[in-house]
Amino acid sequence: MLKIFNTYTREKEEFKTIQPDQVNMYVCGPTVYNYIHIGNGRSIVAFDTIRRYLEYIGYKVKFVSNFTDVDDKMIKEAAKENITVPEVADKFIAAFFEDIEQLNVQRATVNPRATDNIPEIIDFIKVLIEKGYAYESQGDVFYRARKFKNYGKLSGMDIDQLVQGASEHIGEAEFDKKQDPIDFALWKKAKPGEINWDSPWGKGRPGWHIECSVMSTKYLGENFDIHGGGQDLEFPHHENEIAQSEAETGKKFVNYWMHNGFVTVENNEKMSKSLGNFVTVHDLVKTTDPQVLRFFLSSTHYRRPLEYTKGNLERAADNLDKIKTAYNNLNFRIDGANGEADKDVESQVNKIVAGFKEAMDDDFNVQNGLTSIFELVSLANNYSSKESVNKDNAEYILKNIAELGGILGIKFDNDQSLSDEIQAMVDQRDQARADKDFATSDSLRDKLKDMGVILEDTPQGTRWHIDG
Structure with a gap:
């Protein structure tokens, strides 16, 4: 029975979907004025992992x-680059998908x-005005937060504290x-x-919070x-999404609220663009294996800080290597497997x-x-070291390592092949070892390593994998 910690109630609750076997899920995406940093990446990976597990246990997931x-x-970045806001968006949306x-x-x-x-945003705002939850003021439209009776419940904020804080931070014109x-x-x-659009209140653009209320309920x-x-x-x-959406529809907005923890850096400081201490995924994958970065981001409970x-990162690389090596070693034994089940x-x-x-x-x-995954890894290692293995047994272990690892985004490649030239070098090295010509054997191993091919000598023969 799946239980989810619901931020709204601060309790773990049994997960019950609105529609049988269907999960409708919305996760706030980025403001596309820059490359995503690994704090953004942590959220993206966390909810991808959650989505993958929901699909693994049989749900169909509509993920928006x-x-x-x-x-x-966006406006500031467009001015800085001397391009339009849509051009900034197109640039960084393309980069987002690459990352x-x-x-x-x-x-x-x-x-x-x-x-x-x-x-749709304009129509949504019209309803809020008609219901008395919003008002126009000098071309802007504001939401009456105090009118929504549960305002502050999600975050645990006190209205009086919010009033004091807001009074200290808004400018005189906005006040x-x-x-x-x-x-x-x-x-x-x-x-x-x-950049602007026509509206009943004059030319303008939507506020940040209203966008997600409209897009989530639309889809x-x-x-x-x-x-x-x-x-x-x-x-x-x-908090504002709840207030807007429930005021507009008169219905409960979301059944389960989920929030991932921050990525922290030195001195336990939160990583963020505003603090200027961020590392972008776009840059990091140039020097770090993307699979290692994914494993690092996905291998801590989503609500905990990372x-x-x-x-x-090095520990993540070591642990990922252990999983993939166990998988590859057992997969290597499939050919010629003739042991009893x-x-x-x-x-x-x-x-x-x-x-x-x-x-x-x-x-x-x-x-x-x-x-549990490392228990499977241990089983795979023990089984692959046997003098003879059974194909069905080996494939069953491999299938489950791939399925469970896949939930964390680990990719297992069964289709790697070597070029004729490299395969000839591997075969030549095998012959050199058989002839006890260790100088030639070592030289060929080093040459292959420089070419990105890592050799492992096992009792069942030489196996290889591509470095990284």
């Missing part, structure tokens, strides 16, 4: 993740863009426009030269199963897989799930 492609940062492909992240079912939904300091913008009046319905994002989105973004250090192997695998499911059913506890 948006692009915020117009806001103050997530490197991380072996599945594309969303739908990736809506805010600017493709302007009519004069608002009826209450905690009211937030649904529509922003365009400044001279800014998933007025009430859906899961809404996710980073902890930093609990307030104000997700410390980005060189040492932690061992009924106990399948039962051992099934017991380990049951342990993995038990861990993941506890709010996607990937760290405990990894313990």
Whole structure:
């Protein structure tokens, strides 16, 4: 029985979908004014892992993740590069897809863009005004936060504290426009030269929060199963989404709210673009194996903070190598496998897989799930070292390593082949070893290593893999 920690209730709850065997899931995507940093990547990988597990246990998942492609940062970046806001968006959306492909992240079912939904956003705001939850003021439209009775429940914020905080941080011009300091913008009046759209309140653009309310309900319905994002989105973004959406529809917005922990750097400081301490995925994959980065990002429980250090990346690389080496060693034994079947192997695998499911059913506890994966790795290593192996037994172990590892985004390549030239060098080295010509053998091994081919001498013969 799957249980999920619901940020809204601060409790683990049994997961029950609205539609049988169907999960409708929305995860806030990036504002596309720059490359994604690994803090963004952590959220993307965490919810991809969650999605993969839901699919593994039999759910069909409709996964929607948006692009915020117009806001103050987009306008500033466009001016800096002397291009249009849509051109900035196109550039970084293309880069986003390149980066997530490197991380072996599945594309969303739908990736809506805010600017493709302007009519729907305007209509949504009209309803809020008609219901008395919003008001126009000098070309801007604001939401009456205090009017929504549960405002602050998701984040645990106190209204009086919010009023004091807002009063200290908003400028005089904005203060004069608002009826209450905690009211937030649904529509922003365009400044001279800014990108804009026509609306009943004049030329302007949508506020950040309204975009996600509109796009999530458009593609998933007025009430859906899961809404996710980073902890930093609990307030104000997700708090405001709830207020807008439930005021507009009169229905519960989301059943389960999920938030991933931060990526931290030195001195336990949160990684963020605003703090200037971020490393982009785009740059990092140039020097780090993308599979190692993916494994690093996915191998800590999604709600826990993740410390980005060189040492932690190296440990992830070592652990990933252990999993892939065990898989490759056993896969190497498939050819010529003629041993007798061992009924106990399948039962051992099934017991380990049951342990993995038990861990993941506890709010996607990937760290405990990894313990089960390494039990499979140990079984694979022990089995592949036997004098003879059974093909069915070996394939059953491999199948389950690939399935469980695949939930974490690990890719196992069964189709690698060597060029005729390199294969001839491997064969030549095998002959040199047989002839006890160790100088030639060592020389060929070194040459192959320089070419990216790593050799391993096993009792069953020489096996190889491509470095990285």
